[in-house]
Amino acid sequence: xxxxxxxxxxxxxxxxxxxxxxxxxxxxxxxxxxxxxxxxxxxxxxxxxxxxxxxxxxxxxxxxxxxxxxxxxxxxxxxxxxxxxxxxxxxxxxxxxxxxxxxxxxxxxxxxxxxxxxxxxxxxxxxxxxxxxxxxxxxxxxxxxxxxxxxxxxxxxxxxxxxxxxxxxxxxxxxxxxxxxxxxxxxxxxxxxxxxxxxxxxxxxxxxxxxxxxxxxxxxxxxxxxxxxxxxxxxxxxxxxxxxxxxxxxxx
Amino acid sequence: xxxxxxxxxxxxxxxxxxxxxxxxxxxxxxxxxxxxxxxxxxxxxxxxxxxxxxxxxxxxxxxxxxxxxxxxxxxxxxxxxxxxxxxxxxxxxxxxxxxxxxxxxxxxxxxxxxxxxxxxxxxxxxxxxxxxxxxxxxxxxxxxxxxxxxxxxxxxxxxxxxxxxxxxxxxxxxxxxxxxxxxxxxxxxxxxxxxxxxxxxxxxxxxxxxxxxxxxxxxxxxxxxxxxxxxxxxxxxxxxxxxxxxxxxxxxxxxxxxxxxxxxxxxx
Numbered sequence: 199x200x201x202x203x204x205x206x207x208x209x210x211x212x213x214x215x216x217x218x219x220x221x222x223x224x225x226x227x228x229x230x231x232x233x234x235x236x237x238x239x240x241x242x243x244x245x246x247x248x249x250x251x252x253x254x255x256x257x258x259x260x261x262x263x264x265x266x267x268x269x270x271x272x273x274x275x276x277x278x279x280x281x282x283x284x285x286x287x288x289x290x291x292x293x294x295x296x297x298x299x300x301x302x303x304x305x306x307x308x309x310x311x312x313x314x315x316x317x318x319x320x321x322x323x324x325x326x327x328x329x330x331x332x333x334x335x336x337x338x339x340x341x342x343x344x345x346x347x348x349x350x351x352x353x354x355x356x357x358x359x360x361x362x363x364x365x366x367x368x369x370x371x372x373x374x375x376x377x378x379x380x381x382x383x384x385x386x387x388x389x390x391x392x393x394x395x396x397x398x399x400x401x402x403x404x405x406x407x408x409x410x411x412x413x414x415x416x417x418x419x420x421x422x423x424x425x426x427x428x429x430x431x432x433x434x435x436x437x438x439x440x441x442x443x444x445x446x447x448x449x450x
Numbered sequence: 451x452x453x454x455x456x457x458x459x460x461x462x463x464x465x466x467x468x469x470x471x472x473x474x475x476x477x478x479x480x481x482x483x484x485x486x487x488x489x490x491x492x493x494x495x496x497x498x499x500x501x502x503x504x505x506x507x508x509x510x511x512x513x514x515x516x517x518x519x520x521x522x523x524x525x526x527x528x529x530x531x532x533x534x535x536x537x538x539x540x541x542x543x544x545x546x547x548x549x550x551x552x553x554x555x556x557x558x559x560x561x562x563x564x565x566x567x568x569x570x571x572x573x574x575x576x577x578x579x580x581x582x583x584x585x586x587x588x589x590x591x592x593x594x595x596x597x598x599x600x601x602x603x604x605x606x607x608x609x610x611x612x613x614x615x616x617x618x619x620x621x622x623x624x625x626x627x628x629x630x631x632x633x634x635x636x637x638x639x640x641x642x643x644x645x646x647x648x649x650x651x652x653x654x655x656x657x658x659x660x661x662x663x664x665x666x667x668x669x670x671x672x673x674x675x676x677x678x679x680x681x682x683x684x685x686x687x688x689x690x691x692x693x694x695x696x697x698x699x700x701x702x703x704x705x706x707x708x709x710x711x712x713x714x715x716x717x718x
């Protein structure tokens with residue numbers, strides 16, 4: 199389960215058209231990256247899918263169910279982590295199940311499972327302020343997974359990390375994703391990141407955002423970042439994106 | 451030694467305190483011997499630090515009897531503290547929910563803000579005459595309540611309003627709704643502000659109780675004690691009472707800071 203369909207979705211913010219008649223799908227278990235110039239509405243799309251904002255027109259379906267109100271079957275991973283600073287690593291991961299009223303002993307089992315999965319054993323009782331950026335995002339990912347979502351929404355989750363930690367976390371994310379195999383919609387600025395992670399890369403146009411071009415990244419995993427095949431994909435995506443970045447700059 | 455090492459800080463603190471006592475002593479002695487007096491002041495009537503010390507130990511450890519001296523200073527302190535605690539509990543129980551309501555709900559804010567904005571600008575002391583004639587008993591507790599409730603309300607509102615909206619979004623996507631967002635996100639996020647409000651409120655409440663006890667003339671309490679000692683011309687006891695008020699205010703402030711350290715571990 200976890201099939202996402204966007205049908206003619208538009209979003210207007212006070213007369214400012216952020217997203218214009220957007221159509222795309224994320225198949226069950228698929229990893230899709232959204233790539234586009236800044237300000238093209240990538241974050242808006244994630245917020246619409248999560249139900250944190252409502253489309254001005256069009257419809258969004260998850261497993262055939264139309265999304266109205268906050269979509270509790272999505273796990274959202276934020277760029278700035280958005281961890282609860284008053285909760286320890288374990289308590290952050292337990293937030294979702296606890297909000298749903300799960301009994302205490304089951305909470306412990308769930309959090310332990312995801313603490314192990316993301317490699318945070320030994321840090322269960324640390325507060326977020328004591329963690330590095332990479333570790334914070336491991337908590338963010340574990341917290342989303344612990345809620346048993348059908349779809350993961352990730353908004354530039356590694357954008358604030360240094361290049362080395364970023365590469366490491368991409369590998370970790372794929373390892374976790376292959377383990378649980380939940381559909382994922384991943385927003386990024388980085389072509390390299392998209393080609394390394396995604397089954398499909400959707401290139402968005404400059405504002406108002408709409409689908410410009412879709413690339414099927416038909417490379418087997420684990421992928422080699424510098425392989426000639428990956429470079430060919432990077433090249434054609436960069437060309438497609440480059441035109442939009444120039445247009446976005448002109449709009450500004 | 452570094453200029454802010456603990457040893458040096460303590461040294462400077464002690465020297466400063468001792469210098470203050472020496473200056474105090476010298477000014478009184480000079481005035482009493484007509485050598486020097488600050489114009490327009492009657493420093494000769496002020497007790498010296500040593501006289502104050504004897505008055506303090508006397509009032510602390512002996513039960514004196516006489517007009518207005520049915521109680522020792524410990525009893526007066528107890529009475530004042532009890533009033534502050536009673537008024538404080540009511541102020542906390544009322545102030546925190548009101549602050550959360552006003553901070554979180556626009557509707558409740560629009561209803562209560564005009565009332566809060568007017569009343570909070572009336573000093574607690576302005577309520578004393580009203581308290582005397584509408585309350586059969588507990589007038590000074592009511593004054594403490596008035597003094598404490600507004601700092602608590604305003605700080606709670608501030609804490610609630612500064613909740614990071616991304617945390618509320620995160621909680622929503624994790625399945626928390628309505629009341630869960632308040633109890634699991636808004637209140638913990640506002641807790642440091644709520645405790646800060648309690649600390650400021652206690653300071654105001656402690657000032658208010660002394661003033662209220664002076665005016666309301668309940669026969670016990672630190673405010674009553676210093677007023678009465680002043681009336682009787684027992685200035686050493688009066689100043690000793692003032693010092694007790696200062697020390698207790700200081701201890702209350704420190705206690706809340708410790709409470710904050712204990713319960714708000716996640717803040718630097």
